[in-house]
Amino acid sequence: MTQSLNDESRKHIEQVAGEALAQLESIAETAKSKLHDGRTLGSDALASINTMTSSSAIQRLDQISQANRESYQVLVAEPAIARVVVVDEEGEEKTYYICRTTPVSGFPNLASYRAPVGRLASLAIGAEFTLPNGTVVEVLERAQLRPNALADGWDSRDTVVEAEHFGPFTIESLRALLTEVAGEEVTEDILGQLLAEETVKANIIDGVRRSVITKMGLRDQPILDxxxxxxxxxxxxxxxxxxxxxxxxxxxxxxxxxxxxxxxxxxxxxxxxxxxxxxxxxxxxxxxxxxxxxxxxxxxxxxxxxxxxxxxxxxxxxxxxxxxxxxxxxxxxxxxxxxxxxxxTFVLKDGLASLSETALERPIQWFDDFDTWQRKAYLQELHDAATQLHEAKTPEVLSLGARLQDILSRAADGALAAMFGSLAMEIAKVQALVSSLKEGSDGKIKAALNLQLNRNRAFLDELARVIDSLQQAQATDADDQDDPDADEEEDATAPRTGRAAALNAYMQAVRAQARAAASKRAVSKATRNGKIIEWLGDRGLTEADRAEVGASLLVQASARRFVNPVKRYLDGIPKRYRAFRRERQPANTWYRHEGFEARDIHxxxxxxxxxxxxxxxxxxxxxxxxxxxxxxxxxxxxxxxxxxxxxxxxxxxxxxxxxxxxxxxxxxxxxxxxxxxxxxxxxxxxxxxxxxxxxxxxxxxxxxxxxxITVSYRQSKQLNDLARAMIRAVGGTEQNASLPAHMDSVGVAPALLEHATNAETIVGWLADRIREIERFVGQLPSTAIFVNTEDDVAPVADALNAALAEHNIQVIACREGQAVGQESNVRVFDIQHIKGLEFEAVFFVGIDQLATLHPTLFDKYLYVGTTRAATYLGVTCQGTLPSAIESLRTHFCQDWQQGD
Ligand SMILES: Nc1ncnc2c1ncn2[C@@H]1O[C@H](COP(=O)(O)OP(=O)(O)OP(=O)(O)O)[C@@H](O)[C@H]1O
CATH class of the missing domain: 3.40.50.300 (P-loop containing nucleotide triphosphate hydrolases)
Known part of the structure; x- marks a missing residue:
């Protein structure tokens, strides 16, 4: 309960006001003089700059001085945000001033809100607090200040003061409090005294006042609860x-x-x-x-x-x-x-119809399924590669294969990091092996090419022309080319045209052919390599070389898996995902069976x-x-x-x-x-x-x-009650929100217009309510109109602009969720963009249509929409209130003419 004002507490508050304003003045002046005091700034503060003074020290100093300058600037405009009186166990009282930024020196009891002592500003009267030096103190008195520099001195607006024996009170102007004190003594006429008494009353308000939201943007709340x-x-x-x-x-x-x-x-x-x-x-x-x-x-x-x-x-x-x-x-x-x-690997498609209901409902299991699968698939790849090496004919390769197999078998499932650590020891040897094998196989392929060039100097140019005609084909079959042994020497910077490209393509095709021969497979004729091989005919490797080079290439491919295993593991995830999806699709697990391309991804x-x-x-x-x-x-x-x-x-x-x-x-x-x-x-x-x-x-x-956290600061009591009833009606999780203590939370009931089918009626109703709000508040607060679709934004804004032009009220269409300007205009938004915002007044147009537009999220939109309003909420329906919230009808009124 707030405790009302008696003479004693009034005197005390006046004293506090005098002290606080003097302190604001003093802090601001000190900060101002520091700002103009060059000696504290920058590298020149170092007595002598010589080669011993590292440039980083100077840089640091510059940073510090920049930070100091910034905090002085803040203090000049806002010297303190709270005054707190505490008492320690010895009975000694101490007054702290709390500021938003780093304090200026010379004020021992000025602390930043960010510092541990700053917490004092948030504590309730009577709360105990241990200061950083270990002293336990109790909060006796607290004032939240909102400093305001006037031409002739400091004031604090809407200061909230409280102590054990009084308050909280909101003091509109601390300065006025002092002027009145002076005024009382000199005013001799009765009329003057009467008027002065009334001003005093108006200046000190019981409890905490709700402030009106005038701008679009999160309100400043210098002190938290x-x-x-x-x-x-x-x-x-x-x-x-x-x-x-x-x-x-x-x-x-x-x-x-x-x-x-x-x-x-x-x-x-x-x-x-x-x-x-x-x-x-x-x-x-x-x-x-x-x-x-x-x-x-x-x-x-x-x-x-x-x-x-x-x-x-x-x-x-x-x-x-x-x-x-x-x-x-x-x-x-x-x-x-x-x-x-x-x-x-993939093309991102927003509306891709690839997912089944279960993927949406159980994303965690879906992820776990894939992640387990892909790890396994990767380990299997490594095992296969090590086995291949172990089966090789060369003793050197064979023993490498055995060592790798040993590492893999020691890696318990899940201990990938340890496995990568052991594999790291082999990297140099693997690298050397791959290089020497590659030298040999490249040598053979190039020798075959030289033979062709000796016979026909135009060979590469002819091949280049063939490649040009194949560019198209390459773009499409890359999608389906999941050949694990595909040529790894092709990199993104490979030339795409001319002789260099032809050379590249020749090498690739011949390698593919050799690999196929060694593994007794055929290269598909539909692929780019297949087409080049067909064009080459017998102008590639001889059959014997093909088998030998092919065998070497297979060993190289297996060994390459161990050259940079971590990279391969990470880079391979997208491709593994594609393979996983393909494997799960036939059973409709996580994915639809068909209807989308392998390269597309949701x-x-x-x-x-x-x-x-x-x-x-x-x-x-x-x-x-x-x-x-x-x-x-x-x-x-x-x-x-x-x-x-x-x-x-x-x-x-x-x-x-x-x-x-x-x-x-x-x-x-x-x-x-x-x-x-x-x-x-x-x-x-x-x-x-x-x-x-x-x-x-x-x-x-x-x-x-x-x-x-449960104290609901945004909404008036009426809107808070509506929100809670709504949660109950639509079956959300019950919320135990409470209103802030001592705050005047009484507002007005939300207004409802039903059977509003034509635009003129709706706009007329909105315009009337907006005018009522301006009359009521004395200024037009931050106001938003929510419509159900993007297409409604501009027409509603235009019509409302016309209707309100007479009173010079501007309505802005916020297309695609873009806010324009910061001032207190009326803004129209598509409902889907309004998450997290707040306005003093909110109008919701056609809420009964929401159910049709967002059947699964209807209740959530309703709830989020209505909880954006701090004080005024107006709702229109084409028909009647949606049945889910029909029971809430009693919360609504028709208009705010009576200000009920
Ligand atoms: N301790 C406080 N005292 C007074 N007002 C406060 C306090 N904390 C927050 N507010 C005010 O409450 C309003 C809502 O704050 P905020 O937007 O941070 O809430 P929220 O929990 O993020 O809301 P939502 O769930 O709607 O996104 C703001 O106007 C803010 O200034």
Whole structure:
């Protein structure tokens, strides 16, 4: 309960106001003078720069001074965000001021919110806290400040003050409080006194006031509540998941945490050392080594300012949608998707009808099935190759084969890392063997070619012409060429035209022919090699040479599997995936039996391939010996993957991502830190593939620390009640959200318009409600209109613009989820883009049509849509309220004219 104001507490608050404003002034002035004080800045602070002063020391100093400058700038504009009075066990009181950034020197009790002492600002009155020096203190009094620099001095707006015996109160203006004190003494006339009394009353409000959302963007929340605060301070090397109903501050906590963890000054000592080691090994500064995933581009834009407030630079480069990042990884980094320059296996197709229901329902089992299969397939390949070598005629090859077989048989299933470690010892010998064999076989093939050239100098030019005519054929049959012994000397940079290309093609074709002869197979006439062989006729190797060269090539192929086994293991995953799919298809396991091409891949399948690659690499990279020797030939193929690791991985709206996607993101967290932070709410899952249970997430990290937060800050009581009733009605997980204590959460009932079939009626109704809101609030707050499809965005915006033109209210069409401008316009969005956003007022057009458009996610869209509104929610239906929420009718009113 708030305790009302008596004379004693009023006097006390006035004292606090006087002290706080003086302190704000003093901090700001000191910071300002530091900003202009050149002596503290940069390399010139080093007494003498000589050759002993390394350039990195100077660079460091410059960085520090840059950071100092930035924090002075913050302090000049916002000297403190809280004032806290504590008492220790000896009864000694102490007043702390808490600021957002690094404090300026000269103020012993000024601390950063990011520092451990900063937690005092989040604690409740009466809470105990152990200071870093071990002293236990109790919080006596607390004021949350919102400093405001005026031309003639400092003020703090909407300051919330509380102590054991009073409050919380919201003081509109601390400065006005002081002026009034002065005013009382000098005002002699009764009218003046009466007016002054009223102003005093208006300036001090019981409880905490809800502020109106005026801009599109996450609100600034300088101080978190004590549960959020506890989470944001947890150590860097944690796997954390915050779950909580809409508007409980999950995203807010995530951003604050990132801000704190990027500032190395506020990391613990051990963390600082670790972060430095990782940064120097990887060549990426800790401040840049993070990646955050969001489900939509719009959410990314919405959060931009919030990141800027945290002093996090270039956030838009590091906040990514999985859709974009997945493509980039698969296409440019791991060569899974085809490129125009010839690499890659698959073509990504969004709507590909390749998956069966079970793949969507049981993605974890699907992944496990593939991963187990592909490991086995790979090991089998190695076994076969070692056996082939062991069966060779040359003693040297034979003994190599025996040693390799021995290593393989010792590798227990699953212990790939140990096996790769043992194979690494053989690499040099294998390499030497392959080179000498290749020299021999190449020599033979080239000798045959020289013979042809002696007979006919135009031989290569003629072949080049044949190849040109075959280019087309090559493009298509590469798809089906899964011949495991296919020529490995062909690389992506192989010339594609002219004599060099002809030479290349000749070598390949002759090798294929020799291999076929040695293994008693035939080269298919339909392939490029088959066609070239046919054209060559008897202009290749003699039959005897063919058998000999063929045998050598088969040994080479087997030996090559051991030249860079790690690379082969990782690079082979996409092809193994294709083989796995082909094998599972006939039984309709995970995949449809037919109806799509072998080269096409669905995005959710691509996730499976990427996760297999990332986990395979991660298993190896997480071993200290591998990290140590990462530059050696045995492990160097892991480098590109290591290069994608980041010190922190964060995921907003995690429940929109599948367990496979989350596990892939998790696999990007640097193994030395394993720092992963995600937040979400299962009731708000807006994708059919999103994670459905805590178990799904435990699969990502067995040691996931799951925290729940429950205080719902966004919505008024009426909208909060509606949201809870909705969850009950549609059968979601019951949420135990509570409203913030002492906050005035009373709003207005949501408004409903039914049987609204024609556009004019709908637009007229929306326009009336928007005008009511402006009248009510005194200004037009941030307002959004949600429509069911992209096609409705522009027409609704146009019609509403026309209807509201009279009052100069501008309505903006946000096409394809793109927000334009930041000011408080009315915006129209397609419902699918609105995840994670919040507005003061939300209108939902035609919610009864949602069920038809999104039958499986209807209830989720409804829930997410209605929980975007802080105070005003208006809903229209073409018919009546959808039957699932028919029971909620009593929550609604018709309009807000009465302001009920
Ligand atoms: N401790 C707090 N005190 C007051 N307001 C808060 C607090 N924490 C968050 N808020 C406010 O609550 C609103 C919702 O915050 P946020 O968007 O972070 O919630 P969320 O849990 O991520 O929501 P959703 O599940 O809808 O994505 C914001 O306006 C934010 O400023």
């Amino acid at each position: 004590q549960y959020q605060d506890e989470i944001f301070r947890l150590p860097l090397d944690k796997r954390l998941l915050i779950l909580g109903p809409p508007g409980t501050g999950k995203t807010t906590t995530l951003i604050r945490r990132l801000g704190q963890k990027l500032d190395t000054a506020f990391l613990e000592e051990g963390e600082q050392r670790l972060v430095e080691t990782v940064a120097s090994a990887q060549g990426i500064a800790h401040a840049n080594s993070w990646l955050m995933f969001t489900p939509t581009e719009l959410l990314k834009q919405y959060l931009k300012e919030a990141f800027a407030r945290e002093g996090v630079p270039a956030s838009d480069l590091r906040i990514r949608t999985w859709q974009d990042y997945r493509r980039e990884l698969a296409r440019n980094a791991f060569g899974v998707l085809r490129t125009a320059s010839g690499g890659g 995005p959710l399948e691509l996730d499976i391939v990427l996760l297999a690659i990332l986990r395979a690499a991660g298993d190896l990279i997480s071993r200290p010996n591998v990290q140590r020797d990462i530059d050696s030939p045995a492990w160097s193929s892991l480098q590109p993957i290591l290069g994608h690791y980041r010190n922190q991985i964060l995921v907003d709206e995690a429940t929109d991502f599948s367990p496979i996607q989350l596990a892939s993101m998790a696999a990007l967290a640097h193994p030395r830190l394993r720092s992963f932070f995600a937040c979400g709410d299962f009731n708000q899952r807006l994708t059919t593939w999103g994670a459905r249970s805590a178990d799904d997430l435990k699969w990502v990290f067995a040691d996931f620390d799951i925290k729940e």
